[in-house]
Amino acid sequence: MPAPVETAATAATTAPATGPAVIVAIDGPSGTGKSSTSKAVAARLGMSFLDTGAQYRAMTWWMISNGIDVTDTAAVATAAHKPVIDSGTDPAAPSITVDGADASGPIRTPEVTAKVSAVSAVPEVRAVITRLQRSIAAAAPHGIVAEGRDIGTTVLPDADVKVFLTASAEARAARRSGELGSTATADVAATREALIKRDAADSGRKTSPLAKAGDATEIDTTDLTLVQVIDRIVALVEEKRAAK
Numbered sequence: 001m002p003a004p005v006e007t008a009a010t011a012a013t014t015a016p017a018t019g020p021a022v023i024v025a026i027d028g029p030s031g032t033g034k035s036s037t038s039k040a041v042a043a044r045l046g047m048s049f050l051d052t053g054a055q056y057r058a059m060t061w062w063m064i065s066n067g068i069d070v071t072d073t074a075a076v077a078t079a080a081h082k083p084v085i086d087s088g089t090d091p092a093a094p095s096i097t098v099d100g101a102d103a104s105g106p107i108r109t110p111e112v113t114a115k116v117s118a119v120s121a122v123p124e125v126r127a128v129i130t131r132l133q134r135s136i137a138a139a140a141p142h143g144i145v146a147e148g149r150d151i152g153t154t155v156l157p158d159a160d161v162k163v164f165l166t167a168s169a170e171a172r173a174a175r176r177s178g179e180l181g182s183t184a185t186a187d188v189a190a191t192r193e194a195l196i197k198r199d200a201a202d203s204g205r206k207t208s209p210l211a212k213a214g215d216a217t218e219i220d221t222t223d224l225t226l227v228q229v230i231d232r233i234v235a236l237v238e239e240k241r242a243a244k
């Protein structure tokens, strides 16, 4: 039976946060449900939400817009400190701007998706964005749910709760293709190949690759509904809050 789809909006009974602030790190490959799950968990628990992939996409969009060849590592490294990236962390209305301009649409283009792994492999880019992410997490009044590839391993290694989401390549490709508006077999296959290629690049880079932290709880979402994944993570966070 197809999984009932819960969006951040339908999951969001934005509760005022109670108890101590907790830091939650959610990592995993593309299409495992990090963004939708993290948004909903943050909304339910009255916490902030940070989509770190959006920040790497914003950096990539800025490089493309400014005529920088993303395969020229030295040029990307030199420019990395120039864009001003600002992330809005309300899970009900997350936002991202670059130099004051709304970047939420342009960062999702196929060109940015194709180039983001190259840009995010550059150590200077990671240093700039990691610093930004830590400052956002430190300023979150009721704690934060931050999702990405290296949150539990590098950005917030002392996070209270760490989750690593996985799912089969088939499930991930089907989810992404659905979002892109085509479930035709050839389109799903092409999406699957693109996902696998990006995962390999993200896992294989030298600086803070996509990886499961040793102390992360792994959840395979292949056969779980979005609501089931959200419930599991909320339970982990509530358990941690109770113990604090």
Ligand SMILES: Nc1ncnc2c1ncn2[C@@H]1O[C@H](COP(=O)(O)OP(=O)(O)O)[C@@H](O)[C@H]1O
Pocket: 003, 005, 028, 029, 030, 031, 032, 033, 034, 035, 036, 037, 175, 176, 179, 221, 224, 225, 226, 227, 229
């Ligand atoms: N457990 C799940 N079951 C079915 N669909 C899901 C599940 N988790 C996420 N999705 C859907 O898959 C797509 C990709 O999810 P997303 O949260 O963007 O993944 P990620 O951030 O890991 O790339 C979205 O359309 C989302 O609604």
Ligand SMILES: Nc1ccn([C@H]2C[C@H](O)[C@@H](COP(=O)(O)OP(=O)(O)O)O2)c(=O)n1
Pocket: 029, 030, 031, 035, 052, 053, 054, 056, 057, 116, 117, 120, 121, 147, 148, 149, 150, 151, 198, 202
């Ligand atoms: N913490 C992070 C988050 C994302 N990245 C990089 C690697 C990813 O392929 C891109 C885009 O991330 P994003 O989460 O938007 O990717 P999805 O298309 O949602 O799977 O950014 C990263 O290197 N480190």
